[in-house]
Amino acid sequence: MKIGDKHYRSLWWDHSQQVLQIIDQRRLPYEFQIQNVESLQDYLDAIFQMRVRGAPLIGATAAYGIAHAMSQDPSDNNLQRAWDALYATRPTAVNLRWALDRCRQVMANTPEAERADVSLNLAHNIADEDVGINKSIGEHGLTLIRDIASRKNDGEPVNVLTHCNAGWLATVDWGTATSPMYHAHDANIPVHIWVDETRPRNQGALTAWELGNHGVPHTYITDNAGGHLMQHGQVDLVITGTDRTTSRGDVCNKIGTYLKALAAFDNNVPFYVALPSPTIDWTLSDGVAEIPIEERAEKETTHIQGTNSSGSVDTVRVTPECTPGGNPAFDVTPNRLVTGLITERGICEASAIGLAKMFPEFAKAT
């Protein structure tokens, strides 16, 4: 999407340097910095340190990681070594595994001498496919926003709440949850986005940065505020992303999503989840029982990063010195709280039947 007047993707292949370029998202929203990813360690760091983040972007980055490994040493051994190392960086992200498995499968049918070229083209394809998927998600989600807008007075914005950053920065372009918002804005439908700050890592600041750069009206709120806004009719629609969706439509997303879903349900606000189909884990059904939740460093809860009064990025400690912090990074929203799933093929019910109808070829396979 746009930064100022220029269009960017969140990663791209620099053909002159023959190297992947990414936006270092840890420096956002304070500083816009482009980085080269040159070694396997760079790839591992990029994912593990969350320079790139978001399920689809992690998947595409990992595919380029395999391509890099193949350019160095196209042996089966090295393929497995790269697969293992890349997989270990963020085990919760199902797209990561999906992309890695796809690369490994293609490599299995490719002679070693061709693996470097084939894997690089495959990474390009995975990136382009993601853009296509997110564009489709946006077109389908747009119908929901258009429908609400049609019941409003002229010029009155559709208020959409979102949690975390399922924006274009978390994908290759468009974003998942944000794609319907960008599509609506670009179609001159007035929208206003309530952006949850999304503690502990404040990814809402990234969403605010994105929306601001693309010119979409928005307001940054604490994660505590959404319930109150819904009680008072100030939210027309919730759209979030998901890191992992089960075959029956339970949604594992950034911690706190479940609380917003409860509030939406309690106030009859439609709660939609935007997802590219690679995010669906067809092997799982009951998300609360079956999905292991990553516990991240406690420092993320006790310390917060921002820019200080002299403009430098700094970290402050919010708590007393010896306060222990707990930091589950995701939660699961049961399908009963989800109004619908916005996929690249259309909108379906968050249920085993809804998903099976939309993706019969995958549902049958399990």
Add this chain to the structure above:
Amino acid sequence: MKIGDKHYRSLWWDHSQQVLQIIDQRRLPYEFQIQNVESLQDYLDAIFQMRVRGAPLIGATAAYGIAHAMSQDPSDNNLQRAWDALYATRPTAVNLRWALDRCRQVMANTPEAERADVSLNLAHNIADEDVGINKSIGEHGLTLIRDIASRKNDGEPVNVLTHCNAGWLATVDWGTATSPMYHAHDANIPVHIWVDETRPRNQGALTAWELGNHGVPHTYITDNAGGHLMQHGQVDLVITGTDRTTSRGDVCNKIGTYLKALAAFDNNVPFYVALPSPTIDWTLSDGVAEIPIEERAEKETTHIQGTNSSGSVDTVRVTPECTPGGNPAFDVTPNRLVTGLITERGICEASAIGLAKMFPEFAKAT
């Protein structure tokens, strides 16, 4: 409660200086600083700037503010001037009005020459009464914790989640929501407290500071985490405070309380609200419809205070520079989500009947 080995209240009268002393809570949890409150402007600042905070403590501070005004000029005019100025500092806090009205009523029956002494004694009484009320709340709430503990294995802690700081710092002593926790800890019942950080002002850091100083085991979590913990059986009980409770038991408390109540309800976790009866506004019934919600400065959402790496208190901006912030400070939890109210007279249902049975003299009057 204890700070190290010494027992403190959150305000006290210094008889030698004839002045009120408070703990400047804006400097907590980084710095423990005692301040003199000497002029009416000091009193207004103390409340408005949240050097003192929490409904009961605001009420007691305001009573001392009236006493100060009476010591300067005991006329009716000055009484009204002080009443107006003090009331305007935090209009949501019903205790503030309750304390001010009580002082005005007593002054009306007191000759001017005696007003300084009478109002000072009245302020002492209001402070002592608050301590007594909170002690009673703790004793009643203790029965809930003791009951849960009796169903656990020996040594296994009772996990209590709390939101904001309804601790001793927010009252004169004991706190409201924390009083059952301190009583349980002091009675050697093992408890572990999940402390919501409570954005935007991170009052959870105060709760953590209190609990740590008194030796109560606890873990600081983001406001997003509680739902997930409840889904996984890691919360036995929620206890929060309230700034204002309606006659049918709707609870207006720090923004985000409603989300925790929804999660507790969805997971069959008992959700109790601890309240001194002066917090009940008998003139209101439907809290969502009738209670105006204070919108505070947007900077509270976009900036966060803490200590930086060199140990100084600093504020960092989390968002991009031009991001607008929304900051509703409270929300209302409807009585249907509240398991019970812990009052100084005992535990009752969160309903008009429950409250009327517990406080027949007030319920009748409206």
